[in-house]
Every structure is written in C-alpha cells, then in structure tokens.
Amino acid sequence: MTTAHLPPVYPDLAVPERVLLGPGPSMVDPRVLQAMTAPVVGHLDPQFVALMDRVQDLLHYVFQTRNALTLPISGTGTAAMEAAVANMVVPGDAVLVCANGYFGLRIAEMARRYGGEVSVLERPWGEVFTAEEIGTALAHCPAQVVALVHGETSTGAMQPLDGIADAVHAHGGVLIVDTVASLAGVPLAVDALGIDVCYSGAQKCLSCPPGVSPITLSPRAVEKLERRPVPVANWYLDLALLRQYWGAPRVYHHTAPISSIYALYEALRLVAEEGLEARAARHRRHAELLWEGLAELGLALHVPAAHRLPPLTTVCVPDGVDEAAIRRRLLDEYNIEISGGLGSLKGRVWRVGLMGHSSRRENIVLLLAALRRLLR
C-alpha cells in the first residue's frame, strides 16, 4: 500500500451555532442531538427491533393513519419522494403531476425516469390547485398515479387537500402527497384525507437531523405495489423488500441508519409530547407574528394569505435590494440562515422557514430586528 496521499492533519470539527430560518434543515432540540450519542447496536438486535416498533407507532400518530406500511426511508426527503414514485409508477402508467413549484417538477422528472407517461398540470409558482380542476384534468386524461405537493418549499404555498383523493380514486388512480415541509407543522390527517402515499423529511417540522424520511402507504397503494407486473427498478427503496424488514419477518435488507433512528425516535417523542394540534397552532401563531413584522417593515409576501404555508414564508425582495448580499450579512453578522428563491423565483424572494424547533418567538424577533438594521 502506498501512503502517497497521506493527508495533512485536519482540524477538530467546529461548526457555528446558526439560527436556522431557511427551508430546512431546521434547528434540532438538544435532546435529539443527545440521542445520537447512544451506543450503536445491531440492526437486528431485539432492542433495536423494539425501537423500530415504537418509531412506527409514533409515525402512525404523526401521519394520523392506521396504515400498516409506515416506516422511515433510510435517506433524506428526496429519497422518500423517490420511494413514492419508484414504487407507485409502473412503466407505461399515466402519471399526472400537479406542479406549482420546484418540487412538483422534481416529482415529474422522477416519474419520467421510472417510465411514467407524465402529464404536468401547471400553475404559476405560489398558486394552488382546486380539486375541481384536478378532476377535470383526470376526466380528460385519466391517470394511474397523481402526485402533488402539500407544502411547496420553493413557493411557500399550501395546497388544500380536501376532495382531491376522491377525484383521483374516481378515475382509478392513487394519490401521492409530498408533505416534506408540512408534516407536524400544519394539520394533516392522512387517512381522513384519503391520501395513498404520503412522505416527508426529518429535517423540517420534525426538527430531526436529515437522513431518515417517513413514508406511509394506504391499503390501496399496497395493493398496487403487490400487483406490480415488474419489480421496482430501485432496489434500495423497494417497499416490497423494506416491509419485510420493518414488518414481521424482519428479513435483512440493508443496515438501518441506527443513530438516525435514535434521533427520529426522540424527535417524534417531542412531537407527541407537544401534541400535533398544539404544534400546528404554534407554527401558525409564529408565522403570523413573522408576517405582521414583515408588513411593518414594508415587505410584501409572495403568497396570498389564504394559501400561505406557515412553516415557510416567501418574502418579495424590494426593488433595488441585493438579495444575496442581505442573506450573506444575515449569516455573517447575525448567524441567521435564510434562503434565496429557487427556479422562477430565484432572485425575487427570500425564503424564511419557521419549522419545528426553529419556530420560536425569539428567532422571529431577532430576524425582524436584523432585517430592520440591514434594510434601512
């Protein structure tokens, strides 16, 4: 063996304490960070298997579902999105993606890669769809899979979900809903809404470090999974295999990210301790405090009040302001992270997240005070 590439001595890990008010990751409760220092155990250890059961119970609560197939994907939110698409889209399926932002378009791109015949129903970024227009689109062109984003992190719009599953089911499809930026931050009841595949990420309103991502499948989605004529192209995310590990036979599939599951357990416990209703109310209360403060600063919001997503607010950049310079100064001078716009909103908005442990009064007051100084 050569040691030609012997590296220099590397410094101790030293990261700043940021006030994370971007679109995620959000700040993490110290209890959750502490959980990751627990000793690693084997992925088939009886004690770990018992913990898996408790995590699944807590996910049932957070998703408000009784779906048996409910588990955390071993990857970040995008992996859960891919799991939903890869498992539900059979090559040749008609797929309708309702896209009013960056993440809707990402779903469409994935669905194409998995062989779906994708139609995209588009809306300007920041607007939302009605159940009627989705029903009309399906009447013209039925789809086996329909996907939309509940909380569009790229726009700050919250998609109303009432009635959509009925329209999708009436045309024989399954409904995939992305709740990466909304789960545990706004009211969401998977079973009551009739959602077939719902997924999220850990690092938004659950306030857990990124790395594991909850997903749940309705009986209708499981039936579709079981009837697939061809296996899922993606082996790592094949839910037909994953359910054998997270379910009764406990068949080895891949090594679960043990420490991340510890963190998720603690983050879910915090959600249960606060209660979903109180947590959603806190997110809304703090979002309103932010919106009022921004209005006092003369800043306009991109999304009309009726469809705003409390965990993520898009703020219009005033004419003549260098939006990137403001973000850089917020980070350098105040240790505050907010984010710029994506895609068609790049350069036009700031994105301010108030998610999970980041959604605290002191953070909002600090951000408003810092913005007041920087914009005057």
Add this chain to the structure above:
Amino acid sequence: MTTAHLPPVYPDLAVPERVLLGPGPSMVDPRVLQAMTAPVVGHLDPQFVALMDRVQDLLHYVFQTRNALTLPISGTGTAAMEAAVANMVVPGDAVLVCANGYFGLRIAEMARRYGGEVSVLERPWGEVFTAEEIGTALAHCPAQVVALVHGETSTGAMQPLDGIADAVHAHGGVLIVDTVASLAGVPLAVDALGIDVCYSGAQKCLSCPPGVSPITLSPRAVEKLERRPVPVANWYLDLALLRQYWGAPRVYHHTAPISSIYALYEALRLVAEEGLEARAARHRRHAELLWEGLAELGLALHVPAAHRLPPLTTVCVPDGVDEAAIRRRLLDEYNIEISGGLGSLKGRVWRVGLMGHSSRRENIVLLLAALRRLLR
C-alpha cells in the same frame, strides 16, 4: 384534525452497550458519536461546504485515489452499491458479475433491474476468482460492466484484485468493486489497482454510524457516466447531479445528512491519525489472534487461510450445536453480538466481525472466553 391515534407516553431512549462483533455495524469511537452533537447547519452553509471539501480529501486518502468524483452517498452501503450499478449500467449493457456470496448476487439483481444483460460467474461461497478466469469469461462474452466484491461479508473471503482491472479494460469494460467490508481494514489502493468504481459503507471498518457511504469514480467511469445515452433511472443517486453539489457549482440536489457527515469526518480523521497501514496491520493482527483462539477451541474456519478477510471471519458451527441458541446466549449473557450465516451458509457458520473500533484485543479475548463457556 383528529387526535384519535394519540400515542401513549413513550419511554426514554435506552439502548444496551453491545460488544459488536458481527458483520456490521461495528462499534463507534466516542469521538465520532460526540461529533453528531454539533449544531446542525444548512447544507449550503459556507462552513459546511468547507467541511465537505475536507471529507472529500480524507476520502481520497482512504481510497488511495486522486479521482475527482469522490463523495459520500446519502444512504447506507446498499445505497452506494445501487449508485455504482445505476450509474454504470446502461440498459442493454452486458454485465458480468462475479458472485461468490450474497452481496455479489445482490449486485446482479440490481444490475438486472437497471436493464443490464447480466451474466453471473459463480464460485462456491467462500472461494475466490482468479484474474485468469475472469479474463477467459470476458474473452467468451465481453462485458461493458464487471462487478465483484472485495470482502464478501457473507462468506469471509477476500478477493485478490491484482490484474483484474487490466482484464476488464482489455475488453472495454469498467470495473466496479464493492469494498463495504474491506475499506480501511485491509490494504486497498484504488488507483494502483485500476478500479473504476469503488464504494464502501460507513459502519464497517470506518466505524461510523451507518447512513453515509463513500464512493469514488475513475476518469474512465466518469467518461462512461457523461456519455450515457439515457439518464440514470435513480434520481437520488444520479452521480451526474450529485457531482454538481459535491463539486464546484454547489447546485442544490438534496439536503445532505449533516450530522452523519460530521460523524464521517471524525471517523475519517481517526483513520488518518492511525494511518492506513497501521490500521490494516491491526485488523490482521487481531484477526490472527481470533483465528488462533478459535483453533484452540477446536473450531474450524470456513475460508482457507490464504483468502481470509481479516475484518470478517466465518466459523463453522460444530455438529450438534444449536448455532442460534449460542448467538442468543452471547447476546443475553455477555452483551456480545455475532451473526449467523446468510443464504447457502445459513445455519452452517457464525460470522464474527473485527472491524474498526471493534477490532480490539479485549473484545477477542472476551468472545473466546464466552464461547469457551458456552460450548463446553
């Protein structure tokens, strides 16, 4: 919102301190666990970007490579395997998989799902291939992609790698080598061996919690990636996109698992501090101590000495011994985890891992003493 599914109060996280002597995860140095308690920062934070660069430098050292495209995949070792296969296999490619154990067969299954025309060169579990027989197989049936496993965790055999890349390149292919169970535990020099795609996991000889998995691509592999006529079906693991985030443009792709990257950085620093040569020597010295001790107990090993993988030893279960009962008692009475056999070795062997932080003299002496008591 309904609170119909309100969960009961869940207990504090409490996991036992196991002596992890299975096929992974291995034990984790307290410094690595501690690293995960550092505050989470954004995935585009300049401080995090600087850390990404340092992680990549350290991966160059650990892989002994100068490959520009070297990064950690945001998933466990299986995700890195899938990244290798998904990115290298173009639908219709002839793929030769040399399979002498469970993980070779897994690669073959993945390659089929990505549209490869897969041939499997098989050897009994525990044996290894010669460069000559691989060359002969390719002469009969050239392959665009050849894959094999360096350290077969299912068998405890270590595949010699000298001369194989030459045979593969002579027939116009790229060589994928799985080093999940060998990287940083045995000598391995990716560039010197001519390997095109090499990947590993965090939770074996790197002794990091599972969740991030290093991969490196040679210029030849990058050229194949860039010339793909169709995009990679797997969006999350598409290296053409990932390199834009881990490389210069720093384009957002997915939220990196921040805390897991902290852990990987600290684990890689520990490898660099020890030095690869010293680390490989420690793994071999301790493996030999184990092998001698097992011989004294009258236990036979499944793999001949010449091809044994020091980080993972397969021990033949003596006739008349209930192998699962022994493992259960090791866990319950001594807090020691070892593993049973997979596939064709199920019920016939125990698998004992001495990987990374688990490869310590005291662990071996403890295991031998416990086995002596249980087997007498």
